[in-house]
Amino acid sequence: MTRVSGRIVTPDAVVTGHLDLDDDLIAAIVPDETAGDDVIVPGFVDLHCHGGGGHTFTTGSAPAAREAAAFHLRHGTTTIMASLVSSPFALMRSAVDDYRPLVDDGTLAGIHFEGPYLSGIRCGAQNPAFLRDPSMAEITELVSEGSGVVRMMTIAPELPGALEAITYLRDHDVLAAIGHTDATYDQTHAGVAAGATVATHLFNGMRPLHHREPGPVVGLLSSTATVELIADNIHLHPGMLAFAARDAGPDRAILITDAMDATGMPDGRYELGGQEVIVADRVARLAVNGSIAGSTLTMDVALRNAVTAGLPLIDAARMASTTPARLLGLTKTLGALTPGLRADLVILTPDLTLKSVLRSGTRIS
Template identity: 75%
Template sequence: MRISGRIVRPGAVVPGHVEIDGPTIIDVAENNRVGDDIIVPGFVDLHCHGGGGHTFTTGDVTAARGAADFHLGHGTTTMLASLVSSPFELMRDATAAYLPLVRDRVLAGVHYEGPYLSGARCGAQNPEFLRDPSVAELTELVKLGEGAVRMVTVAPELPGAAEAIAFLRAHGVLAAIGHTDATYEQAKAGLAAGGTVGTHLFNGMRPPHHREPGPVIGLLDSAAVCELIADNIHLHPGMLAFAARAAGPDRAALITDAMDATGMPDGTYELGGQEVVVADRVARLARNGSIAGSTLTMDAALRNTVAAGIPLADAVAMASTTPARVLGLDDEVGALEAGLRADLVVLDAELRVKRVMRSGAWV
């Protein structure tokens, strides 16, 4: 099978075609006789709570399949299922429930956004479930997950955080710094312990100050990959562009942070046992108005990032190549290169999805 168009490869956009045999890309070649379609690698979302009326946060397998299918229709061919702060029993049950979906490659793994978070910066996380990091809990979850647990967000200033981060690193699980009131020094200590990701940079963090840089500057001034929610709600387009340029496309990852209300009508929804009201695509907690996840899809995140002034090739790297590398999957997905899995998205000239391919099959 041959797919022609303007092909977005690492660092460049070239006219040509992608040659596919079965589930694999076998060749990418330049060819000036192409149309206006833009061909990009399938998107990789590190942080998503649901979509299309389905949630990942309850551990329900049917709902998880529905959420993954919804985002697949918007070009996300690889994704983590993100839970929110929960009782340990739910975390354990969800890990066991999602393991078959990981084995079937419906999901790339599980991300626990909490419960080891700052009460002062918990945002829409349920404060009832927050607690200090527990190596005992993590040990059980990682063992139960058999590789399915891929990322855990931790506030590095909490008691036991350094030990938890070091444990995660030693067991091949990404430790993300987020929902934190840490000082600059505490954030740097979390990174030194093994933190490699910043959970939705700026959001759920002590804001920067010129006499107390805090975790935002600590993360930008490090080797960590910084997640960015490019919905023009969590981040002003100017701040999105600034952070993307400061980190560079190799250290910035677009995420959706989407909840089940994504793609659904305005109304009342639920997140982590709390009521969420969605109005004009903005999700907020009913009790205090905190932003509660997003209603973003990865194709919209790409459009918003390009509209903010980031070159298309860099924006695609942020949506696909960099998050694939973070997950250790860059030898399988995240770019249009021979030998990789045939996961790709055909976009029109306005960067809207026309077709999605996963493992060489149109979906």
Template identity: 70%
Template sequence: MTEKIRGRVVRPGAVVPGIVEVDGPTILSVAEHADAGDDIILPGFVDLHCHGGGGHTFTRGDAGEAAKAAAFHLRHGTTTMLASLVSSPYELMRDATAAYLPLVDRGVLAGIHFEGPYLSAARCGAQNPEFLREPSLEELGALVRLGAGAVRMMTIAPELPGALDAIRYLAAQNVVAAVGHTDATYEQTLAGVAAGATVGTHVFNGMRPPHHREPGPVVALLDSPAIVCEFVADGIHLHDGMLRFAARATPHRGALVTDAMDAAGMPDGSYELGGQEVAVTDGVARLVRDGSIAGSTLTMDATFRRAVAAGLDLPTAAAMAATTPARALGLSDELGALEAGLRADLVVLSADLRVKRVMRAGEWI
């Protein structure tokens, strides 16, 4: 059964009045049409980096919790997402991989992202320092084999002993290696890129700051054509001016992410992340022990609105929220844009960019 959705269709480089025709789970056609209305039609959001939401978390390895967190973000337009864990003991990583594999098989999750534990102690941010350690090919191999394709991304600090070998291994296994929570020099970061890293984890945050005599990881990642750079657009992680600059410096390589924790969509109060107490005040999450930013309380529709308010046009923001992250996961031949033949994942926004309807694989949520 076909269905026609009318509105201002956001396509690569343009916004056109038109109709998206859906046939079952697939986009049949996208055509211009006058008087299509004021609704804005975007491809479904793709979130590479999310720890939870709606009071539910991905970080403990509980499949029921994970399904509820994914459902919360789906209602906000995220039709494809990775479940991000934080630095954890190997046993938790193993158990989470086994628990989330059925969710990946059913399409509830696009895969698992391990943010750590192979990270810099000097730039650990809200990661629990108790669980940080040097990369282990034995651990990685066991997780990748157990995941059978469910392990999709891992964040590593490239300056650690054994990190480059770990990045090479991940790349050879079609697992995205991301550079993040790193005190690396410019040269050490480029060595990670040369080894096969293809993503920068929430660039600027959890990294040695740039300096004109030591550019560090920020400049190395922004300037590397092979790297998709994640940005957390909440006005807390990044000033709007820095977001605008970074987006323009990385055309077709910038990706909006939420980095959300379970407090997303919930009241201010006390929460937990990786065994550490978090206080959320005015929607900003910080560790109680030292005030470090502890993820965000964002949803993808909120980060999209923030990016547009910061000065990005609709096609650029849509590419950063869907097309580019889909490509980073190797899914651009399946989703991430409003094009015939791709999966019918779309978000219908009002003129003020509020979610009205969400479709995933041709079904309204």
């Protein structure tokens, strides 16, 4: 039996006491006011990450993906999705086969295809050379051959054939996300009605809101969709992060990194989806036009930034772990500090600085 002591953040309360671990599972929470002031939160679940530690998910390379996942694991992300950017179909198809062993062994929770069925007007750092309207032939092949591997796909709902594609994804247990979109408010709601359940990095890569045409931001916040928020204080002002998180609530808002391979690396020149990216003072921008190109964020910092922005620690932990785990259908296994669940936990100092990580009860760092 292993014991971890401190302020234990459960889905409903912060309990000062001991977390007892029995091999890879949480056995019990034992209250004890003398247990110390370390903060213990569930292992983070990142649904949107392109890489880190100098390694990328975007090229479909299994060795690179394994290293990127290991980098984020050391920062507390015990469950991670490999997000690709807009790419030729051949790369998307090969990634399904190459990443399957990593899904099977638990290194990855699956693949998120962010594109290529996105708006050219709102492409952001997506490579416009690879953008195209939704192709049911491509999507059906990816989903059928990638059963259990392809877990999410981002689509702009205003594109021809998008609603059919979204419904198909929903009906085949793949999360359909709305993002990189110039959709109107009504088109956004049509996408949600068709089956979309996630908003890809809310605000970023979207038509700005306007009081006469609310657009996708208000459309998504006013819907049942869960909204992704990049809490790096670059993509979103802390005030806007707090506003969106409070509006959606911790059961409909999740923290993501949108991290690229430059995360944890020195400033310099990098590549994303065939385009050059320059990283300076932790901000990644396309060399060609200065568009923000992903982040250099880790989930431990995202949690701290969310709390600093004014969100309660319990809510921030739910947004970083419990709610994304629910989207993936994993709440019977992980995502919270609850007896019977997998012993994935992150130990933080009182000021929420990373101290240690355990996955399945095994200390990682």
